[in-house]
Amino acid sequence: MQKLNFPTYSFRFKNSENKTYIFDVIRKKFLVFTPEEWVRQHVLQFFIHQHKYPVSFINVEKSVKVNGTSKRYDIVVYRKDGSIFLLVECKAPEVTITQQTFDQIARYNLTLNASYLMVTNGINHYFCQMDFQNEKYLFLTDLPKFEVPNP
Template identity: 65%
Template sequence: MQALNFPKFPFRFKNSENKISIFDCIRKKFVILQPEEWVRQHCILYLMEEKGYPKSLINIEKELIVNDLKKRYDIVVFSNDGSIYLIVECKAPSITISQQTFDQIAQYNRVLNANYLMVTNGLNHYYCQMDFENERYDFLKDIPNYNG
């Protein structure tokens, strides 16, 4: 798999029936290694190892309803009070991050109401803080570290 713009992390791999899988420590199972999954797994470890977010507050690939359509978010990080702190939208490295990507995560956030958004294709990362009062997001250099 392609080198990404994240620190190097130790991953567990498995090869079965000529398909490579990577271990997802949140879902506690091996999942087929696709380009977007490669980005997602890096992002999970980035949030835990570099930013200090506890594994217990991270949720992966759950369904949500947006405009009567079933969608799946990539990563959500909860606050200690159970509210949603951060939504992460992961794309494969070959996918260019565009306005459409931001529109997608903004749609999800109308339902989830996270304070922070992160969009990444593993090469480029964008971080935003929501300004609900003015109905916009402000770009940041990084997302905050976990502070309990």
């Protein structure tokens, strides 16, 4: 397992039929252990432990229609009102983050309208805040705390 640019977390693994599986705390099931899944599971732990994003507001690998084509996003964090707070695109560590990666998440966000974006390969993390009015994204050094509405 490659060391990623995240704090150290503990994960559950199992082996079956010559394959290794890692447990996903959001989907509550074991998934085939791939380099991209290794990154995705670190991002989930990062959100839960470092950013205190509520587990019940996190969704993983769901279908979304983009220009009439069915695509799958990696991770979404919702707000209490059901709008999307954050959209995440995960790549395997050996995949270089390029403009194409940002174009991919931007296409998904045309449908999802997330306020924040994160692109990561586990080594390099990029955080952006959407500026819908000027049709651009602003790079940040970290993600904001989860938005808790005032009572």
